[in-house]
Amino acid sequence: MTAPLFIIAVFSATLQRQPTLVGAIHDSATSAPVAGVVVLDVASRRQALTDSAGRFSLDVAVPARLRLSHFGYATREIVVSSLNVTIALAPSPRALEAVTVTALRGGSADEGAPVSQRTLTRPEIEERSFGQEVPLLLQGTPSVTSYAETGNYWGYSYTRLRGIDQSRINLTIDGIPLNDPEDQVLYFADFPDLASSLESVQIQRGVGTSSAGTASFAGSMNFETAPLASAEGG
Secondary structure, eight states: OOHHHHHHHHHHHHHHSOOEEEEEEEETTTOOBOTTOEEEETTTOOEEEOOTTSEEEEEOOSSEEEEEEOTTBOOEEEEEOSSEEEEEEOBOOOOOOOOOOOOOGGGOOOTTSSSOEEEEOHHHHHHHOSSOOHHHHSTTSTTEEEEETTSSSSSSEEEEETTBOGGGEEEEETTEEOSOTTTOOOOGGGSTTGGGGEEEEEEEESSOSOOSSSOOSSEEEEEEEOOSOOTTOO
16 A cells, blocks of 8 residues: 555545543432443444543544443433533432331340340349349249359349350340350359349340340340430439
């Protein structure tokens, strides 16, 4: 190919190449860039995807009709006449079927739950408590037996539920697991006079609504602490 013909061929190819449309897409509410938006040229069916900065590039001629779609945003179709554009997408709330959220405080069950349980309220705790450790405080509730190594009401004390030792009782306080991760036992001696800080204690016998922590083969004991402040503040 002679030089003049080569120059003509290059010039012709340059004329046939589509210009590059570049743009950026952001959230209309927060102005944050939106990544993963599908940008489709309706005429040529060419498409691009926005990067983490919300930018895209597309080899199309202008004016061009673009369709923008992304989950969580309203699909938008616009005509652009510039090779450099900035576009806003509006969040689109999506209707869901009815959703029911049911929660049990700290693994506790209400009176209507099909769980064998006994709940000690604050007045009952105050009536029973004279400073003894919690296992001795719970002595006498259904299926609970307790003892202390010292033979009195203080020191290292342990409890059994349905005749099964503490390593198989799920113990929580405000939903937080208390069982030691090594031997699954709770050392109540580490919580002196815990009873004075309790709002309620629920004892569930058998596998019930236990939350995080050790498996509740024997059952669970869920402690709820008293609120730090009340509406009647003194």
